[in-house]
Amino acid sequence: MQVSNAEVAAELDKIADLLDVEAANRFRVRAYRRAARLVGAFGRSVADMRDEELDELPGIGPDLAGKIVTLAHGGHLPLLDELEREVSPGVTALLAIPGLGPKRVHQLHEALGIDTVARLTEAANAGKLHDIPGFGRGLETKIMRALASGAVAQPRTLLSKAEQIAVPLLQNLWQAEGMKQAEIAGSYRRRRETVGDIDIVVAAASNQKVMQRFTSYEAVAEVVERGPTRATVRLRNGLQVDLRVVPEESYGSALCYFTGSKAHNIKLRQIAVEQGLKLNEYGLHKGVRQIAGRTEEELYERLGLRYIPPELREDQGEINVARENRLPQLVSVKDIWGDLHVHTNATDGRASMREMAAAARARGYGYIAITDHSRRLGMAHGLDVKRLARQMEEIDRLNDSLNGFTVLKAIEVDILEDGTLDLPDTILSKLDLVIGAIHSRFDLPQVKQTERILRAMDKRCFNILAHPTGRLINQRPAYAVDMERVMRGALERGCFLELNAQPERLDLNDAHCRLAKSMGLKLAISTDAHAEPELGFMRFGVDQARRGWLEAADVLNTRPVNELLSLLRR
DNA sequence: GCCGTTTTCGGCCCGACTGTTTTCAGTCG
Numbered sequence: 001m002q003v004s005n006a007e008v009a010a011e012l013d014k015i016a017d018l019l020d021v022e023a024a025n026r027f028r029v030r031a032y033r034r035a036a037r038l039v040g041a042f043g044r045s046v047a048d049m050r051d052e053e054l055d056e057l058p059g060i061g062p063d064l065a066g067k068i069v070t071l072a073h074g075g076h077l078p079l080l081d082e083l084e085r086e087v088s089p090g091v092t093a094l095l096a097i098p099g100l101g102p103k104r105v106h107q108l109h110e111a112l113g114i115d116t117v118a119r120l121t122e123a124a125n126a127g128k129l130h131d132i133p134g135f136g137r138g139l140e141t142k143i144m145r146a147l148a149s150g151a152v153a154q155p156r157t158l159l160s161k162a163e164q165i166a167v168p169l170l171q172n173l174w175q176a177e178g179m180k181q182a183e184i185a186g187s188y189r190r191r192r193e194t195v196g197d198i199d200i201v202v203a204a205a206s207n208q209k210v211m212q213r214f215t216s217y218e219a220v221a222e223v224v225e226r227g228p229t230r231a232t233v234r235l236r237n238g239l240q241v242d243l244r245v246v247p248e249e250s251y252g253s254a255l256c257y258f259t260g261s262k263a264h265n266i267k268l269r270q271i272a273v274e275q276g277l278k279l280n281e282y283g284l285h286k287g288v289r290q291i292a293g294r295t296e297e298e299l300y301e302r303l304g305l306r307y308i309p310p311e312l313r314e315d316q317g318e319i320n321v322a323r324e325n326r327l328p329q330l331v332s333v334k335d336i337w338g339d340l341h342v343h344t345n346a347t348d349g350r351a352s353m354r355e356m357a358a359a360a361r362a363r364g365y366g367y368i369a370i371t372d373h374s375r376r377l378g379m380a381h382g383l384d385v386k387r388l389a390r391q392m393e394e395i396d397r398l399n400d401s402l403n404g405f406t407v408l409k410a411i412e413v414d415i416l417e418d419g420t421l422d423l424p425d426t427i428l429s430k431l432d433l434v435i436g437a438i439h440s441r442f443d444l445p446q447v448k449q450t451e452r453i454l455r456a457m458d459k460r461c462f463n464i465l466a467h468p469t470g471r472l473i474n475q476r477p478a479y480a481v482d483m484e485r486v487m488r489g490a491l492e493r494g495c496f497l498e499l500n501a502q503p504e505r506l507d508l509n510d511a512h513c514r515l516a517k518s519m520g521l522k523l524a525i526s527t528d529a530h531a532e533p534e535l536g537f538m539r540f541g542v543d544q545a546r547r548g549w550l551e552a553a554d555v556l557n558t559r560p561v562n563e564l565l566s567l568l569r570r
Numbered sequence: 571g572c573c574g575t576t577t578t579c580g581g582c583c584c585g586a587c588t589g590t591t592t593t594c595a596g597t598c599g
Contacts, residue, residue, distance in 0.1 A: 227588090
């Protein structure tokens with residue numbers, strides 16, 4: 001039995017939570033959390049790794065390596081059983097409630113035997129909490145408010161959605177008097193696929209004016225916290241926004257600090273300590289004297305590092321690479337020459353191919369591939385042989401009328417359950433590009449799903465595997481597939497994988513991108529656009545690719561059409 | 571629980587805000 005990295009990470013996190021509530025050594029707790037984070041973000045499946053390989057990873061020692069191996073093969077940990085005997089497992093859910101951390105959860109359990117959210121609600125409503133030492137009426141109401149507002153376990157917000165909320169908010173903030181600098185920091189700036197909250201950093205002449213403007217913003221439902229330099233609000237849609245105002249000479253260090261990740265920051269501060277310096281959000285200090293911090297660039301430089309782009313700041317090896325001046329030259333939207341996954345109103349798109357081509361051209365592209373659905377997707381009015389043939393003729397005519405821009409004949413063909421393709425080779429082999437996709441039977445076991453894909457790739461006309469895991473963020477998990485085998489299979493056969501840039505897909509994820517890069521497999525970044533504005537999703541795909549350390553050379557569609565076509569030839 | 575060109579034991583990042591306090595612990599990022 002193989003257990004996914006995400007599940008192993010969840011178990012490790014559970015141990016950390018339980019240890020936390022047990023008041024275990026906090027560094028021991030941290031070791032489990034670090035391990036959970038590492039495993040969760042790891043491209044390879046830990047189930048395929050040996051004990052000694054895991055031991056090599058930073059923060060993983062012999063003990064954790066053994067536990068990870070056990071978990072990855074469906075084994076039981078005596079430690080976890082023991083912890084769950086001592087602390088009822090439901091208490092970990094209490095940690096998600098704002099205002100409750102390990103100490104207070106422990107107290108709730110000791111004093112009143114509270115071990116579920118339901119019991120906590122009951123006790124709070126009965127007014128039993130404020131008698132517990134260290135608790136008071138204030139905390140009791142705070143907890144009751146949190147419980148009532150459903151603040152518990154809210155799913156993370158899609159980056160694209162966060163952008164729609166944060167950008168106008170920031171624009172509004174700029175109207176405050178005395179604004180000097182401002183940026184959205186946090187996981188938003190690191191371009192993670194989802195954000196938990198929004199962090200904004202500001203340098204301004206008057207803290208007071210900024211705070212005032214921020215807390216009175218029209219979308220604010222509640223001011224959770226408000227001090228002289230920091231404020232937290234909850235918006236009506238439930239999203240939390242933190243604002244931090246600092247002096248101009250601290251702006252760079254504050255921006256860096258609030259961009260994170262937390263793990264990256266800890267490493268930076270360790271480096272500072274090693275050099276006899278101190279790093280905080282106000283700057284880099286030698287004794288009481290500030291020696292850097294006005295800009296991020298200056299900060300990294302003074303620490304002996306090259307500037308690290310926010311997308312890489314995850315403590316995934318970027319610091320050593322920056323020290324050795326080996327940072328990747330990350331791909332950017334400017335490098336993209338065309339879009340290889342585009343739908344039209346021939347199937348479920350909303351614009352004609354002419355309109356999509358014009359929109360792509362207006363973005364400065366040299367080509368797009370028209371990839372409508374195949375017949376199997378009845379819902380989308382998928383193309384059969386006859387309609388596809390007609391579309392190909394139409395593309396020829398369109399190309400005749402275009403100068404310096406190419407519309408590629410292509411398709412997003414369904415990979416059927418047995419790994420055959422939804423249209424015959426005779427027509428597929430006449431196309432410039434064939435994208436294969438799974439739209440059915442997401443429930444196949446891993447071995448079957450993997451073989452289904454490899455079998456489809458066996459066809460010499462097959463070029464790119466679309467949205468390779470099928471996940472929809474917050475909606476549908478990835479289907480079970482051995483990604484390493486799929487990538488190796490693609491490499492051996494001369495085909496490629498897609499990084500689908502739809503904000504709710506972003507499929508492949510960042511770890512997969514790194515895995516592909518380490519194997520030398522190029523990826524196509526494609527929008528899967530169903531309307532003209534969706535061509536703009538390219539930047540989300542590029543952001544994800546940057547998080548995966550990809551450079552222009554690692555991406556298929558960063559080259560002119562002739563080079564692209566020769567790469568596609570099998 | 572991890573880690574080490576000062577260490578195999580004794581460290582492990584730093585500050586703001588809140589609430590319950592008489593000087594600070596807990597939580598959060």
